[in-house]
Amino acid sequence: MINNKxxxxxxxxEGVAYLxxxxxxxxxxxxxxxxxxxxxxxxxxxSFAQSASTDGSGNQYIKITIGASTxxxxxSIDECANYLFWDTGFKGYHAPSIALDMDCSGALESDLxxxxxxxxxxxxxxxxxxxxxxxxxxxxKSGRDSSDVVNTGLxxxxxxxxxxxxxxxxxxxxxxLGFASTNANRGTDDGCRGFRNKIIANSLIFDNEGIPDVHxxxxxxxxxxxxxDCGGENLQEKSKNTKDxxxxxxxxxxxxxxxxxxxxxxxxxxxxxxxxxxx
Amino acid sequence: xxLIRSGSTIxxxxxxxxxxxxxxxxxxxxxxxxxxxxxxxxxxxxxxxxNNQDGAEWTQxxxxxxxxxxxxxxxxxxxxxxxxxxxxxxDTGVKVKENPACTIEFTTKAGAVxxxxxxxxxxxxxxxxxxxPEGTIASINLRDAxxxxxxxxxxxxxxxxxxxxxxxxxxxxxVALRQGGATVSSFSGDYLSKxxxxxxxxxxxxxxxxxxxxLDGDFRFTNGFITVNYPGTDGDGDYSAVKTxxxxxxxxxxxxxxxxxxxxxxxVGRKAAGGDVQTIKGKYTVWVK
Numbered sequence: 001m002i003n004n005k006x007x008x009x010x011x012x013x014e015g016v017a018y019l020x021x022x023x024x025x026x027x028x029x030x031x032x033x034x035x036x037x038x039x040x041x042x043x044x045x046x047s048f049a050q051s052a053s054t055d056g057s058g059n060q061y062i063k064i065t066i067g068a069s070t071x072x073x074x075x076s077i078d079e080c081a082n083y084l085f086w087d088t089g090f091k092g093y094h095a096p097s098i099a100l101d102m103d104c105s106g107a108l109e110s111d112l113x114x115x116x117x118x119x120x121x122x123x124x125x126x127x128x129x130x131x132x133x134x135x136x137x138x139x140x141k142s143g144r145d146s147s148d149v150v151n152t153g154l155x156x157x158x159x160x161x162x163x164x165x166x167x168x169x170x171x172x173x174x175x176x177l178g179f180a181s182t183n184a185n186r187g188t189d190d191g192c193r194g195f196r197n198k199i200i201a202n203s204l205i206f207d208n209e210g211i212p213d214v215h216x217x218x219x220x221x222x223x224x225x226x227x228x229d230c231g232g233e234n235l236q237e238k239s240k241n242t243k244d245x246x247x248x249x250x251x252x253x254x255x256x257x258x259x260x261x262x263x264x265x266x267x268x269x270x271x272x273x274x275x276x277x278x279x
Numbered sequence: 280x281x282l283i284r285s286g287s288t289i290x291x292x293x294x295x296x297x298x299x300x301x302x303x304x305x306x307x308x309x310x311x312x313x314x315x316x317x318x319x320x321x322x323x324x325x326x327x328x329x330n331n332q333d334g335a336e337w338t339q340x341x342x343x344x345x346x347x348x349x350x351x352x353x354x355x356x357x358x359x360x361x362x363x364x365x366x367x368x369x370d371t372g373v374k375v376k377e378n379p380a381c382t383i384e385f386t387t388k389a390g391a392v393x394x395x396x397x398x399x400x401x402x403x404x405x406x407x408x409x410x411x412p413e414g415t416i417a418s419i420n421l422r423d424a425x426x427x428x429x430x431x432x433x434x435x436x437x438x439x440x441x442x443x444x445x446x447x448x449x450x451x452x453x454v455a456l457r458q459g460g461a462t463v464s465s466f467s468g469d470y471l472s473k474x475x476x477x478x479x480x481x482x483x484x485x486x487x488x489x490x491x492x493x494l495d496g497d498f499r500f501t502n503g504f505i506t507v508n509y510p511g512t513d514g515d516g517d518y519s520a521v522k523t524x525x526x527x528x529x530x531x532x533x534x535x536x537x538x539x540x541x542x543x544x545x546x547v548g549r550k551a552a553g554g555d556v557q558t559i560k561g562k563y564t565v566w567v568k
Contacts, residue, residue: 025568097309097487097566099380105494192494200380200489202506207481207516217485218521220502224493232494237502241521277380277568279309 025101027059028254028274034087035135041079042259044069048084051271055106061271064258066113066121068267074259076174077124077153078138081259085136088254088278092129092214092246096278098201100125100154100254104272105194112193112270113158119265120160122177124257125274126153126199129216129250136253143173146245154199154221157261158270163228166195170221170238179261192230198222203246214246252278309382312543312563314339317367318416325355325364335365335547343388345560348402348547357403357548358463360439361422366546368409370416371567375435375498375530376537379567381408381488383543385442387481387561397445400554403463405546406563407439408488408500410530410539419542429459429528435539436530438500440486440522441466443550444559450474454484454520456505458528463548467522470507473514481516482561483508490530490541498530498537541567 030050045067053061066081074080090096102125104112113121128151130136141149152172157179159165167179201219205212220239227234254276314337321334338345348364357363373379383406411419411434424431441463443453453466473479486505492498503524511518530536543565549557 097380097382097485097568099489099568101378194494196491196494198378198489198491200487200502202382202485202487202504204483204485204506204508204519206508206519207479207483207510209515209517213517215519217506217519218504220489220504220523222489222491222501224491226494233497235491235493235501235527239502239504239523243519279566279568 025275025277028062028086028256028276029060030062030084032086033084035085037083037085037135037137039079039081039083039257039259040139041072042069042074042081043072044081044260046082046258048256053107053271055273059273061107061273062256063269063271064123065269066258066260066267068119068265069260069263071263073261073263074122075176077126077151077155077171077177077257078141078174079259080124080257083138083255083257086254086276088252088276090252090278091132092248092250093212095203095205095214096252098127098203099199099277100127101196101198101275102272103196104270105196107194107271113268115159115164116161117159117265117268118161118262120157120261121265121268121270122155122157122259122261123270124153124155125197126151127252127254129246129252132249132251141173143175144242144244146247150216150244150246150250152201152216152219152240153255154197156197156223164193166223166225168197168221168223168236168238170199170219170240172240172242177261192226195223195225212248214248216242216244216246309564309566311342312344312369312545312565314344314367317369320366320368320419322362322364322422324362324422325351337367340560343560343562344545345558346547347556347558348549349556350400350554351549351552354552356551359426359460360405360437360457361426361460363403363405363546363548366421366544368416368419369543369565371541371543371565373541373567374537375410375490375539375541376492378490378492379541381490381541382485382566383407384483384485384564385561386483397447397450399551401446401550402444402557402559403441403548403550404444404559405439405441405548406486407437407544409437409542409544410435411542413538413540416542427460430531435536436500436528438488438503438524438528440484440505442484445557450480452482454505454507454522456486456503456522456524458500458524458526467520470509470520471512471518473510473512477514479510479514479516481510492537495532497532500528500530543567
């Protein structure tokens with residue numbers, strides 16, 4: 001027994017053993033993506049490229065060129081015009097903890113979508129569980145279809161035709177996206193238009209009568225924008241509680257997608273640094 | 280420290296190795312907490328440590344950590360994070376400004392030892408995250424600014440979840456997700472055990488926090504939640520629940536606060552003075568990345 005009453009006279013083992021993770025967050029880039037999949041709903045032309053822009057640490061942006069949608073737009077995360085997938089190597093039985101973040105706060109002004117784009121360009125950053133060996137197909141998937149694809153993503157719509165609002169929604173599958181005007185706005189001044197978005201999720205193993213049963217359980221998102229005064233305090237937090245079952249051998253893919261929330265508007269570009277932290 | 284799996288294999292080109300599906304089921308990534316890597320800290324308020332049989336006894340049993348907490352006396356009880364009986368700290372080495380996603384998981388095999396003195400003097404088992412300067416693990420005193428402070432002298436900010444065991448005759452338990460100097464309160468409803476034959480006390484708790492550097496340079500814990508899988512009355516083990524916290528917890532905006540490390544801690548306390556020794560045993564896994 002150790003006498004643990006006095007904080008200053010404590011038993012202490014040798015040195016400090018850091019629990020530090022053995023790898024840094026992975027910066028996603030176009031070159032290490034495993035698959036580019038064209039969407040079948042939104043008819044915009046969307047392409048992904050590595051931007052020459054870097055942040056102060058040399059991290060590169062992914063630049064997304066989003067054409068205007070003419071007759072069909074993106075109403076749910078399975079309907080984007082184009083998808084880029086990364087294979088994380090994790091499977092359902094790993095029950096990983098998932099964290100994704102996007103930072104465009106240092107992006108060049110020209111990389112950010114203008115307010116007056118009535119098409120409502122949107123980007124979706126998320127993950128999906130799908131059978132190994134086959135590229136995920138998102139369209140029409142409910143997001144809870146354990147026989148095929150279980151997906152969740154944070155969608156952000158940029159500009160609403162009158163101001164430079166950034167509106168987010170955390171959704172899955174073919175559930176309609178909803179963007180509220182009450183969401184945090186970003187400022188209008190030059191140099192303060194970037195923002196940061198994050199998603200974090202737990203998967204959990206249920207002891208289902210002793211049979212392994214993995215569920216993607218709960219996800220929370222954060223969107224941090226400068227606000228109309230450029231103060232940077234605006235935080236918008238959302239959550240999703242789904243308990244979607246994940247087949248043990250399904251693989252975890254991270255995806256980045258884009259499209260437009262409405263038809264019309266102008267072609268534009270968006271650039272951000274995308275990171276994945278999965279363990 | 281046992282390395283379960285290399286995180287560097289993300290974006291793997293080869294299939295991951297499959298794990299044996301034994302308890303706790305699946306491959307657990309992240310880091311197993313081990314007493315050998317921790318710093319033990321006591322409470323500077325309680326006077327229950329009067330001999331070698333009092334206080335809290337921490338024991339490493341394979342991959343599990345067992346802690347037995349004595350009953351307290353003199354009306355001393357745990358009503359804040361700062362008034363637990365005994366604490367263990369681990370330094371993750373990860374800085375606040377790295378904006379890590381922080382997860383700690385606790386899984387039980389046999390679960391809470393079903394002693395009969397449930398209810399009024401139940402065991403509080405608390406786990407979570409606290410920020411403090413690098414190299415100061417031995418100096419963290421969560422009570423150095425009083426019981427109710429959200430930031431202390433030796434530490435910056437905390438998020439924690441308390442598991443309250445043996446709350447009733449069915450040996451059920453409850454969970455609260457709190458921050459800083461909040462009271463130990465706002466517990467969930469009962470997460471039911473299967474206390475009749477065949478019994479099951481197998482629980483899994485996964486507590487996750489997001490650390491964020493706001494655009495104006497303010498560091499804070501934002502979205503926090505704890506997901507739970509519990510046996511339920513039929514013992515099937517397919518019951519689940521989630522608790523969330525709505526309040527952001529501010530670390531601060533000073534640049535040096537960004538260099539503070541994220542420390543993981545586990546603590547035990549008692550709801551009230553009296554009762555008997557209670558023991559909790561299980562496996563802790565941490566992801567701070």
